[in-house]
Amino acid sequence: MSEDRRLDRLSSMLRRRGIVLPAFEIYGGVSGLIDYGPVGASIRRRVVEIWIDHWLSQGDIVEIDSPTITPEEVLVASGHVGEFNDLMTECKSCNSAFRADHIVGDDSETMDKKEIDKILANGVICPSCSKSEWTPSSPMNLMFSTRLGAMSSGRTAYMRPETAQGMFMLFPSLYRHFRQKLPFGAIQTGKGYRNEISPRQGMVRLREFNMAELEYFIDPQNPPMYSGGSEVVTLIPDPQSEYSGEKKISFAEALDKNIIRHPTVAWFLSRTWDFLIKVGINSDKIRFRQHANNEMAHYASDCWDCEIYGEYGWIECVGIANRTCHDLESHEKSSKTSTLRAWRNFEEPKVEEKEKLFPNGSVIGPMLRADAREVASIIEEMEKLPEKIPFDLKLSDGRTITITADMVERRLETITVNGEWFTPHVIEPAFGIDRIIWHILDHAYEESQKEGEPYTYLRLAKGVSNVDCIVLPLFDKDGMGDLAKNYAQQINSIPNIRSEIDFSKSIGRRYARADEIGIPWAITVDHTSIEDGSVTIRRRDDQVQIRAEIGDLIGHLRNKTMDSLF
RNA sequence: GCGCCUGUAGUGAAGGGGUUAUCACAAGAGGUUUCCAACCUCUUGUCCCGGGUUCGAAUCCCGGCGGGCGCACCA
Known part of the structure; x- marks a missing residue:
């Protein structure tokens, strides 16, 4: 099978089998938007669930x-609004695009569009073709903006x-x-x-x-x-x-x-x-x-x-x-909170002895009345004690009050600091x-041959395929169809294990369809099944088939030990 | 965004200013069949969208949308 068009064949298969398709296709499609179809959506969900489990298990x-939807302030603090709003300009001569503020030689990022366009028009040379024909600068906003609330009172937000x-x-x-x-x-x-x-x-x-x-x-x-x-x-x-x-x-x-x-x-x-x-x-x-x-x-x-x-x-x-x-730091700053920190205990508490002045409320209160509160707080917060008492203390409105010995008490205070606040990294x-799903599909997609005919497999890892197994009645008659439905239902009652059933066309074709989308196990219900409740189990990766009791099969599916049957 | 190429059933392709657009595979119904894309009968389904030229456009032209590649961009 030629390698040169592999990408096209893989993409065709993904569309045809309902894995990944262009979105809104009946309206012409939209670039950059895709649908996960009936098979792909389950694959996507399972990959995400494996991812979640991978981390939660820690x-x-x-x-x-x-x-x-995220209010603008959040994304201003994170830097996204600034980063995503760069003014861009393009050289009409060689079609190169540049950040407009850089090309006019201003790194302060404070210029507005008018200033920048004026400088551009005054003959800034294009670094790649040395001409000077610039398009007007325009903001390159890579975020989808919207408004919370109606009309002009709304608040700007972004997806x-x-x-x-x-x-x-x-x-x-x-x-x-x-x-x-x-x-x-x-x-x-x-x-x-x-x-x-x-x-x-x-x-x-x-x-x-x-x-x-x-x-x-x-x-x-x-x-x-x-x-x-x-x-x-x-x-x-x-x-x-x-x-x-x-x-x-x-x-x-x-x-x-x-x-x-x-x-x-x-x-x-x-x-x-x-x-x-x-x-x-x-x-x-x-x-x-x-x-x-x-x-x-x-x-x-x-x-x-x-x-x-x-x-x-x-x-x-x-x-x-x-x-x-x-x-965390920039959100703490922008939101004016102090809750984005963690506490760290010191190995040994730091003990500090410090001389402090304490206001004597029973003296200050009656004497200073309305000023007492301010005076007391100034005294308590004094880092440097006055050399002698009495001393002068300046109030916020400029008045000066003389503090005498009976108004304060000088004491030695012991402060124990057990730890400190810090911003976590x-x-x-x-x-x-x-992108990961794309590569899962890419790596799993195998083009090989079967009896001279092209044959493709999706060798998905266990647990990633859209269903865990497919139940196939060898023929839809003599009760095989009903038995298959019954078995499929039993399998579906196992938590997180899914089966599908396929009646259409020959058994070989149904195996091929299952292989193409990566279903790891094919369970075939045949005449013997009707007699003794056994089924055949075919392994996708080597097409080896064994026979097992339906009860055993269900146990192994539940325990994810299917390979031990082979 | 720019340049080159491109768009026909679910998929891949053929064709093309004039009757009902062709083929393969796939899909659906039935038959046949005791496990790997078998066979037979029947069936469903397509010219990306809009405008222009023309008696007539799926075909030619223009624009849009989508896709591929290159340039640029990618916190």
């Missing part, structure tokens, strides 16, 4: 769910460009849930939205996409170290570092050599690898690429992309970043679910 991670902000919003609740102890994490899966200028490559660059993100909050002074990560993987370290060039190395060793700069990041790289293998990504087609300093977001300190190889080349499918305290693994 024990210190919980799931949350927050709105996709979220990432799910991460939801976890930051819920930090106070998470902190309480975890009994004020770090580390802990929160995951969220759901839709994200970016109004891409030019969506391309099928399901790789979408305008509405499925994301799955984890925010893992840690104490930067005490970063969690986990063991593991011994499998040898492909790493491409920062090309500007001393480790440039592709490396075959384990995560553990890479951490040891400081190629991976943070122990928790190393752990999540390893857990990401585990997940990808679990859902059926080919291990030879995974690599981890470290961002160079100039590629990283300004706040991140160690950033890795997990790239997967497929029909479109190496595609970034997971980003793992140490976002440090950036997000956050390690963020962010998964592009659609």
Whole structure:
């Protein structure tokens, strides 16, 4: 089978079998929007469920769910509004696009559109073709905006460009849930939205996409170290570092050599690898690429992309970043709260002895009346004690009051400080679910031959296929059809195990249809089944068939031990 | 967004200013068949959308939308 048109054949199959299709096709379709069809939607859900289970099983991670509509302030604080509103201009001569503020030589990002257009018109030279014919600058807003509330009183909001902000919003609740102890994490899966200028490559660059993100909050002074990560993987370290060039190395060793700069990041790289293998990504087609300093977001300190190889080349499918305290800090600042922090106990409490003045209320009160409150608070907050008493004290309105010895008491105070507040750091693994599903399909799609005819398999990992097994009556007569329905129903009553039934056409064709969409097990009901309740079980991957009692089959399906029958 | 290519049943293709648009596979109904895309009969279903040229447009032209590739963009 020729390789050159494989992408076309795979895409055709995905449409034909209802896995992934262009959305709104009867109205001409919309670029960057896709449907998961009757088969694909189940595959997508199962991949997401495996992802959720993968993280929840760790024990210190919980799931949350927050709105996709996000008020503007949140995304101003996160930096998305600024980043997504860059003015762009294009050279009419060579069609190169540039950030308008950069091309006019202003890095302050304070110029407005009028100023920039004026400078552009005054002969700024295009760096790529040396001419000077610019289009008027226009904002490149990659977020979908909307309004909350009707008419002009509404509040500007955006469809979220990432799910991460939801976890930051819920930090106070998470902190309480975890009994004020770090580390802990929160995951969220759901839709994200970016109004891409030019969506391309099928399901790789979408305008509405499925994301799955984890925010893992840690104490930067005490970063969690986990063991593991011994499998040898492909790493491409920062090309500007001393480790440039592709490396075959384990995560553990890479951490040891400081190629991976943070122990928790190393752990999540390893857990990401585990997940990808679990859902059926080919291990030879995974690599981890470290961002160079100039590629990283300004706040991140160690950033890795997990790239997967497929029909479109190496595609970034997971980003793992140490976002440090950036997000929590900037939300704390913008929202004027002080709830986005964690408490850290000192190993030893710090004990400080300090001389302090205490106001003597029974003297000050009757004497100063209305001024007593202010005077008392000034005295209590004095960092530096006056050298002698009496002394003069200045009030906020400029008057001066003389404080005499009977008005205050000088005492030695012992202050014990048990710990301090700090802003946790956050390690963020962010998964592009659609891109991962694309590569699952790409890697599973196998074009082979059967008796000289082209034959295709989708060798999906167990648990990823839309159903777990298909029940096939050899013929729809002599009660085989009814028996098959009965068995399919019994199988469907097992939690999280699904079966389908197919009566149409010859048995060989039905096996082929099941193979094409990756159903791992085919259960055939034949004449013997009617006599003794046994069925044949065919394994997709090698077409080996065995016979088993329906009761045994159900037990093995429930325990996910089907392979032990063979 | 720009440039080049492109759009015909579910899928892949053929054709094309003039009767009812063709083929294969797939799908549905029935028959046959004791386990791997078999066979027979019947059936369903297509010219991306809009405008123009024309007596007549699915065909030619223009625009839009969608797709592919390249350039640019990708927090």
